[in-house]
Amino acid sequence: MARMTWIFSPERVDTPDATALRRDYYGDVAGRYFGRVLAEDEYDDEMIDDGLELLAPPAGEFLVGRYAGEAAACGGIVLLDGGRAELTRVFIRPAYRGKGGAGLLMDGLEEAARALGARRTVLNTRLDLVEARALYVRHGYKEIPAYCTGPYMEIWYGKEL
Numbered sequence: 001m002a003r004m005t006w007i008f009s010p011e012r013v014d015t016p017d018a019t020a021l022r023r024d025y026y027g028d029v030a031g032r033y034f035g036r037v038l039a040e041d042e043y044d045d046e047m048i049d050d051g052l053e054l055l056a057p058p059a060g061e062f063l064v065g066r067y068a069g070e071a072a073a074c075g076g077i078v079l080l081d082g083g084r085a086e087l088t089r090v091f092i093r094p095a096y097r098g099k100g101g102a103g104l105l106m107d108g109l110e111e112a113a114r115a116l117g118a119r120r121t122v123l124n125t126r127l128d129l130v131e132a133r134a135l136y137v138r139h140g141y142k143e144i145p146a147y148c149t150g151p152y153m154e155i156w157y158g159k160e161l
Helices: 016-034 045-049 101-115 130-138
Strands: 006-010 060-067 070-079 084-092 120-125 142-144 155-160
Touching: 006 070, 006 101, 016 060, 016 070, 016 084, 060 084, 060 101, 070 101, 084 101, 101 120, 101 130, 120 130, 130 155
Parallel strands: 084 120
Antiparallel strands: 006 060, 060 070, 070 084, 120 155, 142 155
16 A cells, blocks of 8 residues: 655646645635635635735745645745745645644745745734644744734734744
8 A cells, every 4th residue: 555645845826736726725714704615706816816926936935735646735935024934825625634734834834934044934814713723833833913914814923943
């Protein structure tokens, strides 16, 4: 029996796999917010594509994780100021959760942040995304004061690298 493995690597945000993962990410977080699955015509391409230019060197990086060769996870890093990098679009497709990829994704994102010169990572999320919040805390993130504002930002985390 072959052992299933995760492989994480940088990828352009406009590849078919990266695009599908970003779309699934927004479908998941928006669906949870609205308490239902979004209809196809409810996806806002501007929202899905917002800030993509920052998810490539030298401003950032976008990682795609594959499990047994299938695109299963993604996450981005965006350099901010003062040696900080923000984690964004951290997502594992539901069918691949519980298979050990979350910690590997976080490790990969932090490694990418260090490679871009960051000394600290930060992120923001919503209170209802309890699985994500638990992942961040397990990975050493601590609650910090707000470093940005927005309509879906309710709690902020940071970690020294």
